[in-house]
Amino acid sequence: MTSEIKVNQIKKASGTTLTLGESGTTVAIASGATTTGMGRSGTVDWQTGSIKTGDFTAVDTQGFFVDTNSGAVTATLPAGSAGSIISFQDYRNNFNTNALTISPNGSEKINGGSGSIVLSTNGEGVTLVYIDSTIGWRSIQDNVFSDVGSNFITATGGTITTVDTNYKVHTFTSPGTFQVTSAGSGDGNLIDYLVVAGGGGGPASQGGGGGAGGFRESQHAPYAPVYTASPLKSTTSLPVSIQSYPITVGAGGSTTPSCAKASNGSDSVALTITSAGGGAGGTRFGSPPAYPGNDGGSGGGGGGCASTGGSGNTPPTTPAQGNDGADNAGPDGAASGGGGATAAGAVGGPGRGQAGGAGGAGATTSITGTPVAYAGGGGGGEGGPPGPRQGGAGGSSVGGTGSTSPPGSSPGSGTPGTAGTTNRGGGGGGGGNNSASNGREGGAGGSGIVVIRYKFQ
Missing domain, CATH: 2.60.120.640 (gp9)
Structure with missing residues (x-):
């Protein structure tokens, strides 16, 4: 039988200590009753x-x-x-x-x-x-x-998708804002990025291929098994804080309707990363005696008549953001290819009737969840008659193809150079032996892209 506490068993023993009951008694709280001030046991x-x-x-x-x-x-x-x-x-x-x-x-x-x-x-x-x-x-x-406690980033901006189960990808194909509303902690505070600039334009008149837009990518080491990054990846990811980050997506460089210089692509910028626009291709005509390919993220290819190619990785980054455009092989040679993210452009054929040089290869990454190629150089335009006059291929099917004329065709009857791929940073294909008035203009550069990826759970 349980002993009950009697009034005389509630006593103040000493100081501020109150003793309930005696040895052998049970202290019980009645059904429905509550206690206060007694603390919790955890x-x-x-x-x-x-x-x-x-x-x-x-x-x-x-x-x-x-x-x-x-x-x-x-x-x-x-x-x-x-x-x-x-x-x-x-x-x-x-x-x-x-x-x-x-x-x-x-x-x-x-x-x-x-x-x-x-x-x-x-x-x-x-x-x-x-x-x-x-x-x-x-x-x-x-x-x-x-x-527990690996708080993760939450953010808005761009087109948002969930990939590889635990990762968010924000894709910007035009300028926008990456808005961080929760910054996370530890590895949960880091973002990986892909920043590709606009490709350079390919000009007319035995135009060199446009250089690809600069290519820059990161992949944080603990995330490496999740997706296959490009060989150009940096292993340094970027921390973020709660704020707005403006995103710039570079436009592709323009081509030209005549014997004039094309334009470089525009830079793409995200957080602290800037990728340089691709260099425009060179042309056969210029002063003196031919326009060279421009420097850029990747350099533009040299045009006809001893035009030189432009330098890639300009300004320099580590890892390199691009490669050089190729020089022209000599007087009356076909134009050369623009540089790509992972390879330089190829030299065009050395004489009349020769094929244009291929654009340098781009880089492939699965940062968006599937493998996609970016930043291929534009192919150089074909040389003058006679011969098949084949334009150079675009790098990684991202750069534009150089102007081509079929065998036995008359001047002006060929196809123009094609544009670099939109939102892939491809260089534009170079134009043919004659100007755009003869249907042989070059192709514009492809616009760039920004991709931001982070672990969200």
Whole structure:
């Protein structure tokens, strides 16, 4: 039989210590009664009769079993006060398939960082205690502790897709703003990037191929197994903060309707990364005696009549953002190809009737989730008659093809150079032996692109 506490067993023993009962007695709280001021033992009351299968708001002092079998669940924390305690636990060992996201109330923090945390390992659970406004909710127990507190970036801007399960990709095909609303922490604070500038234009008059737009890419080492980056990747990713980042996407360089110089592509800029526009191709006519290919992210190819190619990787970056355009082989030779991201342009044939030089190869990356080639150089335009007068191929099918005339054709009957591929930074194909008035103009450079990728869970 349980002994009851009698009035004479409630006594003040000494100082501020109050003793309830005596040895052998049990202190019981009546049904429906509550206590105050006694503190908590660091545990929660588990809600075993209310398994959570959809989004919900958590309650202080309670523990929740979460079933994500039917889909991902978001739990929103209540406003925190010092000593508040809440727990979460995977109910069906299914967090690896559908994760639980734990979001703070308003601007409150979790483990000192802004933004949510994600439980994505089967059987995972966590207990959070609210400390203060500096740290917010602190994880004091987790059976996969390394996952907790790796707050991730959240952002807007561009076209947003989810790739490789846990990664967001923002693609900018025109100028815009990358707006970071939560900066994350640790590796969760880093973004990878692809920044490709506009390709250079290919001019008329035995025009050299336009140089590809500068190509710059990063891939953070812990993410390396997730996708295949280009051989030009930097292993230094960029940290971000909560702010707006303006994005510039460079336009392709223009071609020319006559014996004049084409224009370079425009730069693309994202965060601290600038890729230089591709150099325009050279031409047969100029002063003196021929216009050379321009310098740029990749250099423009040399035109006819001993025109020289432009230098790539201008201004210099590490890794290099592009390659040189090729020099022309000599008087009356076909034009040469513009440089590409991974190779220099090829030299055109040495005499009349020769084929134009191919554009330098571009670079392929799967940063967007699928392999895509960028920044190929434009092919050089064909030489003068006689002969088949074949234009040079564009690099990696991204640069434009040089002007071509079929065998036995009369001057002016060939096809013009083609443009570099839009949003791939390809150089424009060079024009033919005659000017655009004869249907043999060059092609414009392709516009650039900016891609930003980060882990979001």
